[in-house]
Amino acid sequence: MVKLNEETRESYLDNIMKAVITEEIETFRTMFLELHPADQTDVFLSLEPPERKRVYEFLSPDEFAEVFEGLETEDQKRIALELDDHYAAEMFNRMYADDVADFFSELEEDQAGVILQAMDREEADDVRELLTYDEGTAGSIMTKEYISVKAFDTVEDVIELLREKGPDAETIYYLYVVDEAGKLVGVTSIRDVITSYSDKTIESVMSSRVVSVHVKTDQEEVAQIIQKYDFLAVPVVTEHQVLVGIVTFDDVIDVMEEEAAEDLGEITASRGADVTLGPFQAAKRRMPWIVLLMFFGLGTAEVISVFESTLETVVLLAAFIPMVMGSAGNTGTQSLAVAVRALATGNLEKRGFMKTIAREFLTGFYIGVACAAVIIVLIGLFYGDFFLGVIVGVSIMISLGAASVIGTTVPMLINKLKMDPAIASGPFITTLSDVISLMIYFLIATSLLQYMQ
Structure with a gap:
């Protein structure tokens, strides 16, 4: 070839x-x-x-x-x-x-x-x-072209069957053993068959411990099972254990690519707006999130108006608003990606809900401590006001911890509601983190205002 x-x-x-x-x-x-x-x-x-x-x-x-x-x-x-x-x-x-x-x-x-x-x-x-x-679901991605045999078939019978039906099967690495009613009772590999004596029965070379999936199992869960057990294919059964098809490794690759593209689209609030679409169609798909986030963004304006007197007293505080908001938004998006990934791979269940939140909070807090130390020194040197640096630094430190919790908690709560956690999009987390970090910044500045004058 x-x-x-x-x-x-x-x-x-x-x-x-x-x-x-x-x-x-x-x-x-x-x-x-x-x-x-x-x-x-x-x-x-x-x-x-x-x-x-x-x-x-x-x-x-x-x-x-x-x-x-x-x-x-x-x-x-x-x-x-x-x-x-x-x-x-x-x-x-x-x-x-x-x-x-x-x-x-x-x-x-x-x-x-x-x-x-x-x-x-x-x-x-x-x-x-x-x-x-x-x-x-598993049923929608399975293939019907597979090889099934009976437990009492001999190795010689099965090899002859493979010669006859093997060319039309999608894969023959695994041979699935069914009873007279079509129920899945075992599995054997082509290697076990061809290395066995021709007069042996399949029952003697098969394994009765079969990992299978239900026809209604979510395709993402099927992909995780194949990945976990390093399978080339997994059998699909009904509620009565009747074998109806198999999901092969190449189908799982397609599923993983599809799920990854879908999650990326959800996280970036651009689902379905790929490069094959025209500008108008792409704009139509992205627009709802952007318009919705505009309304959320009004919260930022409201916070600034509430603390207008603080800004009038120390105008220089306004110069650091983008820094505080941007740092929190970026950290929240990072935590969102980590949480969605943990949910997709099943690692969240292993670690636990509270442990994951605590871990992300401390991660954000430690990053905040490092950022605070740097910003205190820089503001002190460039603006000659180390106390202002302390206010900005402490605000960033607390905001990053809070943003990490937001980025982790929101997708987890959405997952609890049996929805796709990826819909907790990055722009939404960023906007929410912006509002909360801005509030933290002004609360700290207002409470310490008397020491700045």
Whole structure:
């Protein structure tokens, strides 16, 4: 299999393009099918519609299915419109059911229905089943292409089964053992099978201690289980322990990427506003948070108006407002990221709610002590007023501790309400920390005002 690097990509692409334009079918097939599937997808996307139409003629639905699976959803929608209905149906028949279901979930119901009608009945039924599960669950990301065997099967029987059905399975590293009712009773590996004597039964080489997930288990929890046990796949069962599918490692990678992108979007208050959107659509998705935070920001103005007399007495206090607010906001955002990460990995349960809060408070406080020491010296040297430095320094020290608690507590409380903790966005934490740190700053300054005059 050929893998393209930057040096060979351009010349190889030129040769493939030439073969497409001149309709040299065999030359095209030889060069294109030798490529790694990821490079096949890249090459295909670089073609113009007329050239792509010829590719559909040069490749069978089975061969093109691998290219189609490598496309992003938006590209899949665009390319699907270019395909002949019969060609498309045959292609979907050759794809793994979970990949087809992922694509159909992005289509209108009537569009998906038309294609399902044209597909083979067995393949269509598998896709329909996957579409019934709630998005984000193990059932929605599992694949139906797996190998199951019986406990009384011999090793020789299983090896013969692998020869017959192995090419169509998504993975054969694990073989799942089921009883007559389809219930999961054990698991064995391909290594255990091929290193055993042919007359041995699977029951003698299987493990009955099987780690499985329920069809309704959240996909993020599935990813954690696969990561924890270093699995290549995990079986999916119903409430009656009937095996209905498996979630493979590559599906988990997609889930982790999707969850990370989603959490980043939530934390930055820009969920869904990726670079593929136009400026208007992106602005529409980001705008609600920004408008909401404007109202929260009015709290800052209110705090300043309450302590207006303090500012009038010592005008220099105003110069350090951005420093106090910025330091608290940054620290709160750091604690937010730590808390969301701890919740996502399950480390929070191990450490405990109060211990985590105490740890983040002390972390923020210690950072504050270091910042206070630096700022006291700097203000004393540059402004000749060490007492003002003490006020600013102590305010930062307390504010950083408080901001750390806010950044940790808010996502934890949201998680307790069974909501995604990532919705405690960075801008929200920053704004809340701003208001509280400003209040701390002015309370300390007002209480010590008599010593500054």
